[in-house]
Amino acid sequence: MNKAPLLARILAPLFVLCIVGCTWHVAVDFFKIPAVVLPKPEAVLRGMWTERTPLLKGAWVTFQAAFLGLLCSALIGTLVAMLFSQSAWIRTALYPYVLFLQTVPIVAIAPLLIIWSGLEFRTVVLVSSIISVFPIISNVTSGLLSIDSNHLDLFRLQGASRWTTLTKLRIPSAVPSLVQGLRISGGLAVIGAIVGELFVANSGAYDGLGTIMNAMQANLRTAELMGAIAACTLLGIVLFLSVEALNRFLLRRWTIDAGFELDR
Amino acid sequence: MVQKAIECEQVEVLFRRGRSVQKVLHGLSLSVEPGQIVTLLGPSGCGKSTLLKVVAGLSKADGGSVKVFGAQVAQAQSKLAFVFQEAALLPWRTVWQNVKLPWEIRRNFAESELTDRMKHVLDLVGFSESDWTKKPSQLSGGMKMRASIARALITEPQLLLLDEPFAALDDMLRSKLNDLLLQIAQRTGCTMLFVTHNIAEAIYLSHRIAVFRRGLIGEEISIDLPFPRTAAMRSSPEFADYYGRVSSSLMRSAE
Numbered sequence: 001m002n003k004a005p006l007l008a009r010i011l012a013p014l015f016v017l018c019i020v021g022c023t024w025h026v027a028v029d030f031f032k033i034p035a036v037v038l039p040k041p042e043a044v045l046r047g048m049w050t051e052r053t054p055l056l057k058g059a060w061v062t063f064q065a066a067f068l069g070l071l072c073s074a075l076i077g078t079l080v081a082m083l084f085s086q087s088a089w090i091r092t093a094l095y096p097y098v099l100f101l102q103t104v105p106i107v108a109i110a111p112l113l114i115i116w117s118g119l120e121f122r123t124v125v126l127v128s129s130i131i132s133v134f135p136i137i138s139n140v141t142s143g144l145l146s147i148d149s150n151h152l153d154l155f156r157l158q159g160a161s162r163w164t165t166l167t168k169l170r171i172p173s174a175v176p177s178l179v180q181g182l183r184i185s186g187g188l189a190v191i192g193a194i195v196g197e198l199f200v201a202n203s204g205a206y207d208g209l210g211t212i213m214n215a216m217q218a219n220l221r222t223a224e225l226m227g228a229i230a231a232c233t234l235l236g237i238v239l240f241l242s243v244e245a246l247n248r249f250l251l252r253r254w255t256i257d258a259g260f261e262l263d264r
Numbered sequence: 265m266v267q268k269a270i271e272c273e274q275v276e277v278l279f280r281r282g283r284s285v286q287k288v289l290h291g292l293s294l295s296v297e298p299g300q301i302v303t304l305l306g307p308s309g310c311g312k313s314t315l316l317k318v319v320a321g322l323s324k325a326d327g328g329s330v331k332v333f334g335a336q337v338a339q340a341q342s343k344l345a346f347v348f349q350e351a352a353l354l355p356w357r358t359v360w361q362n363v364k365l366p367w368e369i370r371r372n373f374a375e376s377e378l379t380d381r382m383k384h385v386l387d388l389v390g391f392s393e394s395d396w397t398k399k400p401s402q403l404s405g406g407m408k409m410r411a412s413i414a415r416a417l418i419t420e421p422q423l424l425l426l427d428e429p430f431a432a433l434d435d436m437l438r439s440k441l442n443d444l445l446l447q448i449a450q451r452t453g454c455t456m457l458f459v460t461h462n463i464a465e466a467i468y469l470s471h472r473i474a475v476f477r478r479g480l481i482g483e484e485i486s487i488d489l490p491f492p493r494t495a496a497m498r499s500s501p502e503f504a505d506y507y508g509r510v511s512s513s514l515m516r517s518a519e
Contacts, residue, residue, distance in 0.1 A: 150352035153322050157346055158369040158419075168368070172356050254356040 039223035048227035054212055055231050061208040062193050063235055065121060069128025070189040070239070074182060076129065077136025084137070085144035085170060086162070102134040106192065110199040119200045124208065127196030132185035136178070143177025144170045175254055179247040186243040190236045209235070267334045269423055269455040270296040270319055276327030277314050288314050290479035291328060296472075298333075298422070301449055301456040303466040305510065306476025307518045312459045316425050319457060320346050332423060342372060344423040345416035349431055351408035353400040353415075359386070360396040363414045372419060385414045388451070389444060406437040410444070417448065424448075426458045430465070439495070442468055446493060463514065467506045468493055475510065477517035485510055 004012070021041045027033070028040050035043060048055065080098065084091045110127055117123040147170060155165045197210025209232050216225040277289040288311045296302045304312040317323040318330055321337040332340035345366070353362045363386060367378060386396065389410040400408055409429055416424060426445075430438045442465055449456060460466050466473050473485045487506055489497055497503055 148352065150348045150350060151354065153317075153320075153346065153348070154352055154365075155369065156322060157320060157341060157344070158366050159341060160369045164369055168365070169354070172354070175356070 036220050036222050039226065043223040044226045044230070047221070047223035048230060051212075051224050051227060054207065055209070055228060058207055058209040058212045058228070059231050059235050061121075061206075062190070062197065062210065062232070063238070065124040065196065065208060066128055066189040066193040066235070066239060068125045069192055070132055070182070070185055072125065072129040073133035073136050073185055073189065074178070077133045077181065077185075078140050078178065080133075080137050081140035081144055081174070082166065082171070084141045085166070091141075098134065098137055101130055101137075104130075106131050106195055110195065113196075114199055119206065121206065123200055124193055124196035124206075124210075127199070128189045128192035131192030131195070132188040135184040135188065136181040139177045139181030139184075140174050143174030146177075147173050172254070175250055179243075179250055182243045183240070183247065186239045187236055190232065190239055194232055266297065268295045268331070269298045269300070269333060270294065270457060271331040271334075272315070272319070272328065273330075274328035275315070275318060275325045275330060277311070277318060277323065278326045288479055289318075289325075292480050293328075294474060294481055296455060296457060298455050299449075299453050300471045301458060301469050303458045303460060303470040303473045304476060305460065305463065305466050305473055305514060307514075308461075310476040310517070311479050312476055313427050316346075316427050316457060316459055319423075320344060320425050322346075340423075342370065342419070343421060344425060345419060345421035347409075347412055347416050347424065347426040347429045349428045351400070351405075351412040353408055353411055355400050358397050358399055359391060359403070359411050359414075362400070362411055363418055366415060366419045370419060381418060381420075385417045388417065388448060389414045405433055406441065409433065409441060413441075413444070413448070417452070417454075420452070422455060424454050424456045426456060428459050428461065431461070438462070438465065439468075443495075445469060446491075450492065463507055463510050464498065464503075467503060467510060468498060473510055475513045475517055482517045483513045485513065 024041050028038055039047070080094075084094070106127060109130075113123055113126055113130075117126055144166075151169055151173070152165075155169055160168070193208065194210040194213075197206065197208040198214055200206050201211040201214035209228055213225055213228045213232075216222075216228060272292060272294045274291040274293060275289050276287065276291055279286045279288055292311070292315065294302075294315070304315065306312050314323060318325050319332065319337065321341050330337050333343055353359075354365070357365070360382065363382060364378070367373070367381075373381070391407075391410065391414070395403075395407065400411070403411065412429070430441050433441065445456070445458075446469065448454065456469075458466075458469060467487055467489070470487050473487060474481045475483045475485065477483070485506070489500075489502060489506075
């Protein structure tokens with residue numbers, strides 16, 4: 001697919017946004033939808049503006065929770081994947097429990113996590129990690145195992161130990177897979193942080209986006225609630241773009257960049 | 265008695281897939297003197313690469329015995345190096361780092377010698393200093409293969425196993441790399457077991473060609489062209505003679 005010029009790539013989505021906004025505005029008027037059910041787009045923008053300080057603070061808190069959650073899942077996921085790469089027996093024995101992380105409805109176990117960990121920031125980070133760890137485990141395991149057979153033979157011929165093969169071959173080979181996993185998990189980490197915040201909302205000390213959304217919903221402030229949803233989306237985009245930047249940096253370093261200093 | 269570089273006796277290899285068992289090597293015997301270049305030639309799937317992997321210890325023989333410099337393969341692995349059909353360079357490492365890799369794993373000589381040896385092998389395969397920091401994605405096919413050969417040479421192997429290393433290269437590059445291989449053999453005295461499908465390449469490089477026939481060596485042809493070999497020899501009547509002999513032996517093996 002040919003890439004459109006930069007201006008077109010910015011203007012085309014903005015044009016679509018204008019069309020959607022206009023249709024939305026006209027539909028609210030035409031169907032006489034009450035503002036508490038669906039406010040007009042300008043009311044949402046106004047709500048975002050008036051609530052900008054708590055929304056920005058909330059977005060920052062949620063970003064920290066999602067980022068830390070993603071970091072924990074990247075670390076734990078990579079360690080679990082390294083363990084999985086060592087033996088088919090380990091994979092067979094542990095995979096069902098890892099699958100549990102993917103299939104468990106996080107909403108169902110969040111109350112339990114609150115009992116264990118309290119109405120705290122760390123609980124939000126925990127929920128964010130649980131929800132985002134599976135793609136990392138799955139992608140990194142696949143990356144650690146899908147090694148070129150010639151590379152494996154090369155290491156075997158040199159009499160490389162399991163550890164040397166892991167550190168000098170398997171882990172570097174799995175970097176692109178880790179980046180792929182982070183791409184998927186980035187979005188999930190934001191979802192996890194917001195879900196976690198919805199559950200710790202009762203704590204007065206916490207003011208993430210999820211908490212703010214809970215309060216706005218209780219007070220039927222639909223315009224501000226939609227503003228908070230937009231902030232969540234923006235947060236997801238920021239995290240995604242950060243992962244993309246990391247992706248470019250790592251893959252460039254891994255394949256093309258000649259910037260390595262000679263270690264001699 | 266001079267110790268053989270490679271001594272295979274009655275080597276059998278079976279491939280098992282589910283319940284079916286296929287015999288790839290049917291009690292094959294082959295011996296290679298130190299310093300010789302022996303080429304394995306034969307149709308696809310006749311077991312050439314399998315024999316190479318058995319000699320390297322990368323595949324196990326189901327019968328017979330394989331000795332490398334008088335020792336079992338497992339004990340002799342430090343004396344040999346393997347050049348794969350694809351260059352198999354690690355894409356995240358520079359040329360320098362790729363060539364250094366076997367030493368990083370084996371540490372079979374002092375670090376103080378490393379830089380000199382690295383420079384020597386990189387020079388031997390024709391890399392200039394500006395190429396040392398390049399990544400494999402910045403190299404041409406020929407340069408990748410030269411880096412792969414340099415990597416094989418860094419541990420100063422006594423036996424070099426080459427599995428169709430030039431198969432993907434054009435004729436011009438192939439003949440340049442053939443000359444490079446002969447230079448390496450001359451300077452290092454390394455024994456080479458070489459797999460190829462190319463008859464002219466086999467004649468040009470070898471002391472002896474082993475033509476495979478259904479999992480055995482059907483015929484061994486000694487190439488008595490003098491060393492050092494030159495490009496002019498390729499158009500000599502003797503070369504054409506050998507070409508005819510090898511070609512008809514190959515035809516018989518495909519029957």
